[in-house]
Amino acid sequence: MAKVHNFSAGPSILPREVLEKAASAVLDFDNLKLSLLEISHRSKNFEAVMERARSLVKELMQLPDGYSVLFLQGGASLQFVMVAQNLLRERGKAAYIDTGTWASNAIKEAKIFGQVEVVASSKADNYRYIPKGYTIPADADYFHCTSNNTIYGTQIKEFPTSPIPMVCDMSSDIFSRRIDFSKFSLIYAGAQKNMGPAGTTLVVVKDEILGKTGRAIPAMMDYRTHISKDSMYNTPPVFAVYVSMLTMEWLVSNGGLEWIENINRQKAELMYAEIDRNPLFYGTVAPEDRSWMNACFLLKDPALEPEFDKMWKEAGISGLRGHRSVGGYRASMYNALPLESVQVLVEVMKEFERIKG
Template sequence: MQQKHNFGAGPCILAPSVMQQAANAVINWNDSGLSILEVSHRSAAFENVIRKTQLLVRELLNVPNDYSVLFLQGGASTQFAMVPMNFLQKKSRAAYLDTGYFAQKAIKEARLFGEVEIIASSKDKNYAYIPDYSSNDQRVAYLHCTSNNTIEGTEMFEFPGFGIPLVCDMSSDIFSRRINVRDFDLIYAGAQKNMGPAGMTLVIAKNKFLDSVKAEVPAMMDYRVFRDNDSMYNTPPVFSIYVAMLNLLWLKDQGGVEGIEKMNIKKANMLYQEIDRNPLFKGTANVAHRSRMNVTFKAIDEATEKAFLQFAEELGLVGIKGYRTVGGFRASLYNALPIASVEVLVNAMKQFENSRKLEQTLQLA
């Protein structure tokens, strides 16, 4: 069977060792005679898993003690509504940074609960950059941003503080780089980009911020309910949390977030250098705001794009087609993607360029 190199935007790939452990646990978890899929979430064994996963999150991201680590369900899309439902009142206002498709979805949901002020937007350039922004309005309930824009291929590298609670969607770059958790009042991230399989959502929140909620919120949408019940108010996504634990243990073995960040920078630089060198391709994001996780680029014309897609597929390169509304290419370089896969993609781009040169030479002969 041909080896595949998966550059898909999500769900992310997992390290082979993580997948093997997860596969074994589906059949017989820790020699218990039970599958991880059927073990009780109230058992001591699983309570140990959820505690260990919380501790790994705290260790890898250096989460302060006055923050809670929660495992929820519903993905980041549920967080788009859950954040304003908790923190935005009808007579209050929230500030949002508009940097792309998913930021737009968050803005749309927030408007159901109160007034939304878009403090800056990069829509004028098809979201190809991160706009400068500032807010001195202390009356806003919170400022919301998206750290990495998976479709547009841009990433925030600075998070200026304005004395306003900062809420951040980190779904696609969580655990890929070092962050200062204290810069944020609430971080949320769907697990399926860098943490594990789909089905679980990570929330890291300052307790003081959670305690500021005055709204009447349904229990399943109330962060405090999950905090006070150790993320087990209802049946948690057992398998997703278990695989996340395995994946975070793997990450720790790679040198933690600091170690994986160095590798992610190396992978991204390798691909961007080829995009900038190769006359058949062009990057779509502003150079200063290029994402390390989702590299977006286009071919010089539609015919070249189609030809390279076919060429890449023949070499086992999958998932590089750009988002349906954007086109072009998108190569996602999540944590578990080996640098060898990036080398295969870069070599494919070089081979494709050489084949085009040969075709042109033969046509002129």
């Protein structure tokens, strides 16, 4: 089968060895002569998977005691609701920074539960940068940020220091670089960008921040329910958790976050260097805020798009078109995308310049 260079923004590329192990487990898991998709989630075999997945999260994040790790369902969109429902007091206030579509959606959901103060926003400039120099109110119940913005291609490079619990949506850059995860009281991430297939959402929460809202929370929406049942209050997404476990094992076995950060830096530097050098293209994001995960760029002459599209498709490249709301191009360079794939795209861009420049 010919090599496909998968730049899809999500569900996205996974390591080949992870896919092979997952495919094998679908046929026969743990030598049970049963498929992973057939076994009980209450079996010792799957309980071991869940425990291993949770322990790998703590290992990669180097978290101190006092945090719980959950694998839930509903995607990051459900977390927009659960965060506010579990952390925002009935007469309290939450602080948010608006850096893109998903941050905006999180703000909208939080307003259902109480007062929301948007401390900064780059919406007026089409989210082409990450706001800086804002003040986080000390009387807020929590501060919420989005680490990476897939649609617009921005990424927070330095997180603020907050006097209140800090919450971060890391759906599209989880485990892509070394950061001080202990700065956050709650982290959530849909698996389908960088950690596994669609179907599960990672939540890491500091236990001490829960149970302080004064509101009644339905059992299914209460983090404490899922903590007490080890993420198995209801039937968990067995396959998605298993593949996420395999992906984290792949990371650890190769050198962890230091290893993958080095590769991701190389990919981003190569990609952005060509965008800046090539006279036919231009980037859409302030250089200091460019995402390592999602490089967004445009052709200076949109009339050339059909010809460029034909070239990159013929080179075996997939998933390069930008989000439907912004157009142009988006090279999503998640953990499992090899440097070779970025090199192929860069060569296509150079060849296109040679023909059209």
